[in-house]
Amino acid sequence: MKNRWIALYVENQVGVLAKVSGLFSAKSYNLQTLTVGTTERDDVSRMTISVMADDATFEQIKKQLNAMVEVIKVIDLTTLPIHMKEILYAKVSALKPEGKTEAFQIAQVFNQGGNVKIVDIGEDSVLFECTLTERKNNELVALLKSRFKKIEVTRGGAVAVESISSSCR
Amino acid sequence: MALNITGRKLFVKALKEEGVDTIFAYPGGMITDIIDELYKTEGINVVLGRHEQALVHEAEGYARATGKTAVVLVTSGPGATNTITGIADAYYDSIPMVIFTGQVPLHLIGNDAFQEVDIVGMTRSITKYGVTVRNRDDMGKIIKMGFQIASTGKPGPVLIDIPKDIQTISGDPEYPEHVDIRGYHPNETVHIGQLKKAYRLLKTAKQPLLLAGGGVRIAGAEDKLVKFAEKMNIPVTTTIMAKGVMPEDHPLFIGNCGMHGRYAANKAVTECDVLFSIGTRFNDRITGELDEFAPKAKIVHVDIASASISRNVSVDVPVTADAKIALERLVEYAERIECKEWLTEIKAWEAEHPLSMPKSKIGVCPQDVCEAISEVFPNANIVTDVGQHQMWATQFIQLNKGQEFITSGGLGTMGFGFPAAIGASIGNPHKPVVLITGDGGFQMNMQEMATAMSNKHQIIICIFNNSNLGMVRQMQQLFYGKRYEITDLSSSDGHYYPDFMEWANSYSCKGIRITNDEEIKSALNEAKANKKGPTVLEFIVSPDDLVLPMVKSGTPLSDMILR
Ligand SMILES: Cc1ncc(C[n+]2csc(CCOP(=O)(O)OP(=O)(O)O)c2C)c(N)n1
Numbered sequence: 222m223k224n225r226w227i228a229l230y231v232e233n234q235v236g237v238l239a240k241v242s243g244l245f246s247a248k249s250y251n252l253q254t255l256t257v258g259t260t261e262r263d264d265v266s267r268m269t270i271s272v273m274a275d276d277a278t279f280e281q282i283k284k285q286l287n288a289m290v291e292v293i294k295v296i297d298l299t300t301l302p303i304h305m306k307e308i309l310y311a312k313v314s315a316l317k318p319e320g321k322t323e324a325f326q327i328a329q330v331f332n333q334g335g336n337v338k339i340v341d342i343g344e345d346s347v348l349f350e351c352t353l354t355e356r357k358n359n360e361l362v363a364l365l366k367s368r369f370k371k372i373e374v375t376r377g378g379a380v381a382v383e384s385i386s387s388s389c390r
Numbered sequence: 391m392a393l394n395i396t397g398r399k400l401f402v403k404a405l406k407e408e409g410v411d412t413i414f415a416y417p418g419g420m421i422t423d424i425i426d427e428l429y430k431t432e433g434i435n436v437v438l439g440r441h442e443q444a445l446v447h448e449a450e451g452y453a454r455a456t457g458k459t460a461v462v463l464v465t466s467g468p469g470a471t472n473t474i475t476g477i478a479d480a481y482y483d484s485i486p487m488v489i490f491t492g493q494v495p496l497h498l499i500g501n502d503a504f505q506e507v508d509i510v511g512m513t514r515s516i517t518k519y520g521v522t523v524r525n526r527d528d529m530g531k532i533i534k535m536g537f538q539i540a541s542t543g544k545p546g547p548v549l550i551d552i553p554k555d556i557q558t559i560s561g562d563p564e565y566p567e568h569v570d571i572r573g574y575h576p577n578e579t580v581h582i583g584q585l586k587k588a589y590r591l592l593k594t595a596k597q598p599l600l601l602a603g604g605g606v607r608i609a610g611a612e613d614k615l616v617k618f619a620e621k622m623n624i625p626v627t628t629t630i631m632a633k634g635v636m637p638e639d640h641p642l643f644i645g646n647c648g649m650h651g652r653y654a655a656n657k658a659v660t661e662c663d664v665l666f667s668i669g670t671r672f673n674d675r676i677t678g679e680l681d682e683f684a685p686k687a688k689i690v691h692v693d694i695a696s697a698s699i700s701r702n703v704s705v706d707v708p709v710t711a712d713a714k715i716a717l718e719r720l721v722e723y724a725e726r727i728e729c730k731e732w733l734t735e736i737k738a739w740e741a742e743h744p745l746s747m748p749k750s751k752i753g754v755c756p757q758d759v760c761e762a763i764s765e766v767f768p769n770a771n772i773v774t775d776v777g778q779h780q781m782w783a784t785q786f787i788q789l790n791k792g793q794e795f796i797t798s799g800g801l802g803t804m805g806f807g808f809p810a811a812i813g814a815s816i817g818n819p820h821k822p823v824v825l826i827t828g829d830g831g832f833q834m835n836m837q838e839m840a841t842a843m844s845n846k847h848q849i850i851i852c853i854f855n856n857s858n859l860g861m862v863r864q865m866q867q868l869f870y871g872k873r874y875e876i877t878d879l880s881s882s883d884g885h886y887y888p889d890f891m892e893w894a895n896s897y898s899c900k901g902i903r904i905t906n907d908e909e910i911k912s913a914l915n916e917a918k919a920n921k922k923g924p925t926v927l928e929f930i931v932s933p934d935d936l937v938l939p940m941v942k943s944g945t946p947l948s949d950m951i952l953r
């Protein structure tokens with residue numbers, strides 16, 4: 222079992238998301254994340270999907286997706302150079318003053334070029350906004366959980382695009 | 391530009407341009423406009439069933455008998471939900487069909503309006519494509535897409551949901567000749583390198599075996615298959631969905647394989663060194679326990695759907711192609727393989743355990759009935775329901791060229807047989823249809839007798855009445871210590887209901903009850919003489935008769951229960 226990535230061009234129509242996600246539930250495929258948004262063309266959406274699967278199952282998933290009328294193109298991103306980011310919000314509350322300071326330190330350490338910021342603050346709480354790779358986000362969440370008692374995490378799921386000449390995943 | 395026309399007019403125009411001359415329909419509030427348009431239309435036979443599930447099975451039988459794409463029209467809500475079993479059946483047996491459902495007007499969708507259901511959502515996993523027409527001007531394009539998708543590649547059902555207001559709004563009058571669908575590219579070629587590789591592998595075999603599935607029939611590649619087998623001199627086994635693709639008296643044909651396959655065929659699958667399979671999805675009824683399926687063989691798999699390849703069985707040489715395109719090439723390559731010993735070995739297995747049923751004390755012997763049907767009706771299309779009688783039919787009916795064997799293979803839907811037989815007879819009115827059905831499954835759609843009577847075609851309804859849900863009872867007998875829970879269909883007063891003879895009479899239809907082997911032929915001949923409608927033949931069968939051999943679900947094909 223390995224984590225795999227697929228980008229999917231689909232018709233931007235009612236029911237397509239249900240059809241794609243329905244495949245994963247109907248066949249018991251282990252879907253990790255699925256994001257979707259429109260592209261430069263109004264009538265085409267692009268999905269980024271990550272799934273845990275062995276080789277045979279993953280081949281099957283790609284074939285099944287390809288067989289759908291609404292799916293225009295399937296791209297296997299697993300071994301391609303890509304840029305990938307996920308937006309994450311983490312609200313840390315019930316902070317003592319030292320805690321607050323530590324939160325800022327953490328943000329500072331993780332931050333590279335503005336991709337981790339504290340964007341909101343209250344008497345005893347702060348809000349992280351991160352645009353990191355999924356793995357980096359996992360690490361940040363793990364750290365926050367180990368340091369603070371009360372945290373709330375909202376994640377957007379990863380979005381990926383094929384590289385031009387550099388990559389980041 | 392031509393003048394705009396209403397949706398209902400465009401609907402009929404589309405059917406005409408698709409060459410549709412028969413549709414299967416049941417009315418209701420959300421399709422009254424289309425129905426009214428059909429009233430004004432000549433040249434389309436509108437078949438009224440008595441239940442929407444049966445209607446879809448009728449359409450399936452029609453598609454199987456004619457090779458055409460069948461068309462179904464039903465109303466929204468309950469009309470639509472009633473079709474679901476039929477649609478699933480058509481999906482699993484790859485039957486080309488377009489189902490039109492009425493829908494509440496656009497502005498009411500989502501309101502839980504009267505008779506509103508999300509039928510596109512409900513059928514998403516059992517249709518090749520499904521869509522609601524939301525713009526009148528898209529209607530022509532969508533219907534064209536529907537017919538293209540249903541009938542090409544691996545065929546299947548397409549559902550088109552048409553809101554009531556779309557049917558009356560005026561819009562684009564054009565019905566396109568072709569639509570480019572950017573996400574749909576059915577396979578129309580074959581990778582020659584891969585096919586040659588497959589052929590070379592087959593050529594090295596000492597114990598080769600061809601396994602043909604329903605895809606060979608769907609592609610119309612029967613003759614090519616026979617030719618290929620003959621030129622190469624290799625034996626052929628089939629799945630149930632391919633029954634009849636090779637004449638059953640052909641010296642290279644060794645019978646069906648699978649759960650109730652022939653002993654020799656299942657042995658051959660187990661012992662072969664190259665299994666060359668075409669147009670099968672290797673479902674569990676064919677393979678038995680997967681890990682021990684064809685354990686000694688390298689496997690070639692030719693299938694039009696790449697998603698069918700290496701899904702269940704891991705394959706050494708995959709070839710994504712239409713069976714006919716692949717076989718046309720293969721016939722060119724084919725050179726004889728010398729495998730006399732292998733053929734002799736298969737013959738010896740056949741002699742060791744030939745297919746034959748012991749005669750029981752009660753009633754008629756199902757084998758004798760099937761053999762008599764083959765003899766008396768050498769040209770009829772054969773339709774079955776689901777159960778023991780179905781398996782006996784696959785074992786003992788001998789098909790000739792031009793005879794279709796129409797059965798519910800993928801979904802195994804009880805209630806399929808009778809309506810499918812009616813549909814087959816509507817598609818081919820001059821060909822007799824013999825239905826082989828169980829008493830249980832027949833009762834699931836026997837209301838269709840009214841449909842059969844209105845169409846007046848020759849259907850010989852052979853009810854194998856063992857007064858039980860025989861197939862399940864067989865499992866109880868063999869694996870559950872004869873604890874016969876809810877499989878006995880006779881009533882607590884000891885009678886069997888209904889009395890099929892009186893029931894037939896109530897439809898002004900002739901019924902004959904056959905209780906011993908001597909009466910089989912004369913009853914069939916009497917039915918043969920009645921060319922103007924259905925005849926009911928009730929064959930009394932012992933509930934203890936078993937379908938053998940049997941491979942218990944989840945065990946290897948080589949573990950056959952033989953007696
Ligand atoms: C709609 C449906 N319900 C239940 C089943 C399970 N089932 C398979 S065969 C069978 C018994 C069929 O009985 P009958 O039609 O009398 O045929 P027989 O096996 O007795 O020949 C049943 C209940 C099924 N296949 N389809």
Ligand SMILES: [Mg+2]
Nearest residue numbers: 828829858860
């Ligand atoms: Mg029965």
